Amino acid sequence: xxxxxxxxxxxxxxxxxxxxxxxxxxxxxxNQRNTFVEATVADIVKxxxxxxRDDCVRVVLMTAEQDSxxxxxxxxxxxxxxxxxxxxxxxxxxxxxxxSGGIVTLAIFRCRKITMVAVNGxxxxxGITGLQLPCDxxxxxxxxxLAFPFVRRGIAPEAASSYLLPxxxxxxxxxxxxxxxxxxxxxxxxxxxxxxxxxPNREDVFPAALALAKDLAENTSMTAxxxxxxxxxxxxxNIEEQxxxxxxxxxxxxxGGDANEGATAFMQRRPPKFSDAPGSLxxxxxxxxxxxxxxxxxxx
Amino acid sequence: xxxxxxxxxxxxxxxxxxxxxxxxxxxxxxNQRNTFVEATVADIVKxxxxxxRDDCVRVVLMTAEQDSxxxxxxxxxxxxxxxxxxxxxxxxxxxxxxxSGGIVTLAIFRCRKITMVAVNGxxxxxGITGLQLPCDxxxxxxxxxLAFPFVRRGIAPEAASSYLLPxxxxxxxxxxxxxxxxxxxxxxxxxxxxxxxxxPNREDVFPAALALAKDLAENTSMTAxxxxxxxxxxxxxNIEEQxxxxxxxxxxxxxGGDANEGATAFMQRRPPKFSDAPGSLxxxxxxxxxxxxxxxxxxx
Amino acid sequence: xxxxxxxxxxxxxxxxxxxxxxxxxxxxxxNQRNTFVEATVADIVKxxxxxxRDDCVRVVLMTAEQDSxxxxxxxxxxxxxxxxxxxxxxxxxxxxxxxSGGIVTLAIFRCRKITMVAVNGxxxxxGITGLQLPCDxxxxxxxxxLAFPFVRRGIAPEAASSYLLPxxxxxxxxxxxxxxxxxxxxxxxxxxxxxxxxxPNREDVFPAALALAKDLAENTSMTAxxxxxxxxxxxxxNIEEQxxxxxxxxxxxxxGGDANEGATAFMQRRPPKFSDAPGSLxxxxxxxxxxxxxxxxxxx
Numbered sequence: 001x002x003x004x005x006x007x008x009x010x011x012x013x014x015x016x017x018x019x020x021x022x023x024x025x026x027x028x029x030x031n032q033r034n035t036f037v038e039a040t041v042a043d044i045v046k047x048x049x050x051x052x053r054d055d056c057v058r059v060v061l062m063t064a065e066q067d068s069x070x071x072x073x074x075x076x077x078x079x080x081x082x083x084x085x086x087x088x089x090x091x092x093x094x095x096x097x098x099x100s101g102g103i104v105t106l107a108i109f110r111c112r113k114i115t116m117v118a119v120n121g122x123x124x125x126x127g128i129t130g131l132q133l134p135c136d137x138x139x140x141x142x143x144x145x146l147a148f149p150f151v152r153r154g155i156a157p158e159a160a161s162s163y164l165l166p167x168x169x170x171x172x173x174x175x176x177x178x179x180x181x182x183x184x185x186x187x188x189x190x191x192x193x194x195x196x197x198x199x200p201n202r203e204d205v206f207p208a209a210l211a212l213a214k215d216l217a218e219n220t221s222m223t224a225x226x227x228x229x230x231x232x233x234x235x236x237x238n239i240e241e242q243x244x245x246x247x248x249x250x251x252x253x254x255x256g257g258d259a260n261e262g263a264t265a266f267m268q269r270r271p272p273k274f275s276d277a278p279g280s281l282x283x284x285x286x287x288x289x290x291x292x293x294x295x296x297x298x299x300x
Numbered sequence: 301x302x303x304x305x306x307x308x309x310x311x312x313x314x315x316x317x318x319x320x321x322x323x324x325x326x327x328x329x330x331n332q333r334n335t336f337v338e339a340t341v342a343d344i345v346k347x348x349x350x351x352x353r354d355d356c357v358r359v360v361l362m363t364a365e366q367d368s369x370x371x372x373x374x375x376x377x378x379x380x381x382x383x384x385x386x387x388x389x390x391x392x393x394x395x396x397x398x399x400s401g402g403i404v405t406l407a408i409f410r411c412r413k414i415t416m417v418a419v420n421g422x423x424x425x426x427g428i429t430g431l432q433l434p435c436d437x438x439x440x441x442x443x444x445x446l447a448f449p450f451v452r453r454g455i456a457p458e459a460a461s462s463y464l465l466p467x468x469x470x471x472x473x474x475x476x477x478x479x480x481x482x483x484x485x486x487x488x489x490x491x492x493x494x495x496x497x498x499x500p501n502r503e504d505v506f507p508a509a510l511a512l513a514k515d516l517a518e519n520t521s522m523t524a525x526x527x528x529x530x531x532x533x534x535x536x537x538n539i540e541e542q543x544x545x546x547x548x549x550x551x552x553x554x555x556g557g558d559a560n561e562g563a564t565a566f567m568q569r570r571p572p573k574f575s576d577a578p579g580s581l582x583x584x585x586x587x588x589x590x591x592x593x594x595x596x597x598x599x600x
Numbered sequence: 601x602x603x604x605x606x607x608x609x610x611x612x613x614x615x616x617x618x619x620x621x622x623x624x625x626x627x628x629x630x631n632q633r634n635t636f637v638e639a640t641v642a643d644i645v646k647x648x649x650x651x652x653r654d655d656c657v658r659v660v661l662m663t664a665e666q667d668s669x670x671x672x673x674x675x676x677x678x679x680x681x682x683x684x685x686x687x688x689x690x691x692x693x694x695x696x697x698x699x700s701g702g703i704v705t706l707a708i709f710r711c712r713k714i715t716m717v718a719v720n721g722x723x724x725x726x727g728i729t730g731l732q733l734p735c736d737x738x739x740x741x742x743x744x745x746l747a748f749p750f751v752r753r754g755i756a757p758e759a760a761s762s763y764l765l766p767x768x769x770x771x772x773x774x775x776x777x778x779x780x781x782x783x784x785x786x787x788x789x790x791x792x793x794x795x796x797x798x799x800p801n802r803e804d805v806f807p808a809a810l811a812l813a814k815d816l817a818e819n820t821s822m823t824a825x826x827x828x829x830x831x832x833x834x835x836x837x838n839i840e841e842q843x844x845x846x847x848x849x850x851x852x853x854x855x856g857g858d859a860n861e862g863a864t865a866f867m868q869r870r871p872p873k874f875s876d877a878p879g880s881l882x883x884x885x886x887x888x889x890x891x892x893x894x895x896x897x898x899x900x
Contacts, residue, residue, distance in 0.1 A: 382855075384854060451821055458847075471767045
């Protein structure tokens with residue numbers, strides 16, 4: 001598949017550039033503090049689904065514009081929470097609504113490439129839960145204010161963050177953050193382990209993240225990455241079953257070109273040139289039960 | 301429901317005071333170092349079940365008396381572990397006993413309000429596992445000695461701590477603490493993340509915790525709290541299912557008064573006045589399988 | 601059962617010495633940087649299965665020779681990953697292979713005694729995932745280089761590390777380590793919580809670990825340890841079920857001699873003398889579903 005022209009996708013809330021295997025996603029509604037609106041959802045879902053299937057994209061890196069007043073100021077609350085619900089939802093009842101934060105979370109989560117985020121400004125609510133938690137690797141500016149205001153607004157944590165944050169950091173930190181409705185900075189002990197790298201100067205966050213992104217795009221195998229992510233998130237809750245699963249993973253990968261290239265390059269003390277694409281895994285992945293999330297109408 | 305008169309409940313091991321939506325539970329057997337005895341179990345189970353249903357209680361904060369020689373010195377061992385078992389248990393066999401630490405843990409765990417603990421003195425065994433781990437937010441005095449002596453006494457960790465500690469801190473720290481039978485202080489790297497706040501002076505622990513408790517009682521929604529806690533502890537092991545679940549949570553909450561008040565207060569830059577009570581969620585919660593823990597007799 | 605003569609087991613990659621209830625396992629292929637070879641697998645599986653059943657062994661401590669250039673330099677890659685597969689595997693297809701790292705992981709993981717490791721030199725890949733992660737308690741030299749190179753070699757993390765590392769440290773750190781293919785030292789924030797103790801001088805690592813090992817061999821109950829480990833790793837995903845389970849654990853242990861001795865020694869302020877062996881638990885353990893991992897041939 002040839003690479004996509006990301007300038008022709010009709011994105012209005014983001015810009016996408018490709019730089020040596022890295023898809024750079026820039027939130028571009030700085031004037032509105034990148035609040036989370038309908039266009040954000042549509043654009044991110046579309047973009048990450050493309051990245052997932054575009055073999056020219058090996059790493060995705062999201063960030064905000066350098067001079068934006070915020071990375072993402074959260075949901076647009078001027079119309080209240082009720083504006084979340086379409087007339088259709090109102091009619092179909094409690095089980096028909098699908099949280100837009102979670103739709104974004106799942107789009108990023110499903111992407112089989114390495115997903116990174118460079119948080120170079122303040123972030124509130126879904127600006128953390130939907131845009132940061134589903135990523136694999138997070139960079140942040142030390143001065144970023146991060147707010148988890150849910151219980152102080154009469155609402156519960158969304159965007160599948162009640163799934164992700166406990167698994168990322170453990171339940172003790174997750175409950176402290178969710179139930180106090182805290183505003184913290186990335187070096188808070190309550191966030192320990194969430195950010196791969198925290199940088200003192202705002203302007204250094206994106207370049208540092210991009211440098212790692214380019215290293216990973218050049219030196220990691222896409223198939224190895226796709227399998228590694230799935231082993232962590234879609235593994236079994238029993239060590240023996242996981243042993244059987246990862247044995248098969250190694251068997252499948254070792255018969256591909258990338259494993260051979262990886263070992264050969266290592267022996268020859270040169271950088272590897274990986275060429276396998278995730279599509280080659282499709283006979284085996286997904287091995288897990290896929291749960292449909294699109295709601296069905298109860299009424300004709 | 302009118303608030304309960306907590307002075308008339310016959311408590312002998314604790315005192316309960318209500319202060320602006322905060323139920324303050326003070327362990328009051330300081331002369332016996334607040335050892336964990338039958339009255340402790342009965343009192344805490346009764347108190348936390350009342351707090352759960354009393355709409356005037358928004359936050360629960362447990363502590364010991366300021367001058368107590370210990371927060372809780374653990375189980376009373378003078379009669380050995382055998383004294384744990386009633387004649388009935390002896391007759392009914394291995395599966396009839398229910399650990400009293402776990403009975404306390406479950407009472408605190410089931411409470412849908414924010415549960416806090418201000419650990420202002422030393423704590424041993426069930427003084428950690430039964431009284432601290434099931435709480436949502438923990439404060440501690442930096443000089444507190446915390447002992448996990450189980451394997452050095454010929455016994456295993458109780459009070460469902462083998463469930464809670466791994467989920468709170470991860471298995472690496474949990475196993476180090478359980479298998480070394482360690483005595484540590486709250487700032488030990490082995491406990492990293494367990495305490496929300498650690499304070500150098502003993503006398504500052506309760507006031508600091510109470511200040512947060514009052515803030516939370518005033519500024520958080522009880523329904524949002526109840527749902528948030530349940531999403532973390534009773535969620536699904538699959539992100540798509542959690543997305544469907546939290547979508548419904550948001551839909552249910554957003555149609556209540558607190559979500560509207562939260563958004564409105566935020567837009568008006570004033571503190572919210574929340575009034576929804578957890579009872580309003582009963583058509584939907586619990587959504588999880590409830591497991592009965594009361595043993596059944598095998599013999600007539 | 602009398603203690604085994606560990607000098608007569610034909611080990612070629614390890615030496616085993618017993619010192620006051622501690623089985624000391626020394627990786628002894630220093631000239632080959634203790635690379636992970638067939639003999640490593642056979643020796644460790646045999647040794648840890650013996651330790652599991654030898655009532656004279658209460659704690660197992662693995663280390664490398666003091667002057668070894670590495671603790672374990674990982675898999676032997678000179679023949680590529682393809683050399684992992686026997687002709688039999690090639691014939692039987694994707695599901696027949698069993699990863700040798702995972703075979704070692706499971707052998708250590710199954711051992712009901714306290715398992716420790718003193719990492720006194722560099723470790724790569726399976727030298728971490730197979731030799732360190734399944735242990736209960738890890739000591740390390742601060743100067744140790746630890747490499748997780750999988751995705752940079754075209755392969756996924758093996759040895760059930762995609763099960764263990766997330767449960768030990770949480771998914772945020774695990775994904776950062778796995779997907780960046782990082783080389784880090786034990787004090788990296790990405791490893792926070794993995795090592796019980798980190799020591800600045802290489803020569804101090806083994807003595808410090810041995811001192812704790814001897815303390816634990818002398819002062820902990822083998823049955824209490826076996827049950828504690830199983831409660832953490834083989835517990836239930838529901839707190840009420842875990843309460844029923846640990847209640848039974850306490851009932852079973854409290855009727856054994858070690859619990860009585862533990863309480864008595866504590867009251868008499870003397871060290872305990874524990875004598876119960878894990879075999880006494882066999883009517884009750886394992887309580888969990890045991891998953892067979894030996895592959896079955898599809899063809900006659």
